Amino acid sequence: MSDGCPVEDGTAEYATCSPGTGAAAAEMVVPAAGGGPDEPPDEYDELLATLGRTEEQDQRISVHEAGHAICARLLGHEVGGVTVNPDPIHGSEGLCWGVGHSEAFSEGSGDASDVRAVISPMMPKAGEDRRPVADVFGSVYSKCIEFLAGRAAERLLLEVEPAYPVDDLRQARELALLICSSDEAIETFLAHCDVVARDLLMPHGDVLIVLSTVLRIRRTLDGREIDEIISDVVTRKAMALERRRRAEWRKSELMAARFREKCEPLDRRS
Template structure:
């Protein structure tokens, strides 16, 4: 997860808005102007040197970072799919307060490693006093690789290597392991853990990525609202299905009761005759 202040918001595509309306149900009637808005989106992509597929991939990648961060209990300052030429990033997801950290030149994982390296226990030393450091490093590494995990979950093919994400993951992993094998194995584990964490929430990642492509930049409050709306809709869907299933059971019970009452009301000779005919 790259951490930096957002870029300027760009134009949105009505085609993407309609996609969001269908997929998420968060917007209503969007009116006309499809061709004009679609042309705006095409011009935006051309100015960025991107294809539609590239923009979709970047949005899914950054949405994966944001959703993973919230699942791990980390606050998110914002997310954008607009590139930052000065840092060579295609999109960004940043934590609360990290804009100031970057301005002060201390927002990179390498800065964190340099600050913590001296307090990390050596072989044979008690690790309990810095157990929270190990836990936070582990969680942050999962968060760094979650963008690639989201791409693997929702898009076809193997995603391009997220160079900066992996570099920062490696910086933190060096606080836990020292050998190349240990670091590589730890990062591979984080890949699996990130996918495992995101898998039950693929619909939330997709919804967030669609809206991100529309608005180009979202702040932390908007991200939380989208997640809350999606979770509320899932609860409503489950409740509606529960009521449908309950109604089916009521109908089955009603038919059974009616048949039972009919049999009780019929003369015994008719019941015997019917059973005899069925046996024949």
């Protein structure tokens, strides 16, 4: 979640797919800057003016929320949707939610503090067997990685240090309290999750670029659309790698054929 706090500026220019999703989407470029000073504002400029955002802020929020979504899918979790539109009720600049989480939020029970309040009494005390709640430990671990993935995505794509993700860290700390017994342990645990989130996203920077750019255009994507975009990028990358492999193999074949041609006169002489 991107909070409604002051944001840092970041710049980038992304080559990506059109607002349509899937393999049939035409490639296009979303420029990092608007038109000249004498040109009338376009729809995007008018939207930003309505939201009270700069283009750099909107870009940051898109990267942040795309990071949450991609990290969730890498961890095998379903994503209900993602948006870069602000939610004045929850005070968020953007939001990524899991399947069913939007209903929980609407009922006022979707926060990590609500989860901790329910689960905390069930957690074992010091010296008690923790095996019955091993799944809780695993869930807390992966969810905290997801919470920190937004900031990790910003650090991967944008040149400036991300804004402090107040709500992401608050919710991660709420969950960390289920398995950590001191502030120092919580900070160490979250620092570890921060590194894991970065390492998860780093090999998928191309997916992050495409998803964040399409998100800036579409504003809101559901889980199916997110999966289609990810699948499209992965498929295109695989096809490009296969074309490169075939080109290299063809080059090797040609070099081998030339080598044989050079060797034939020597064979005849002998």
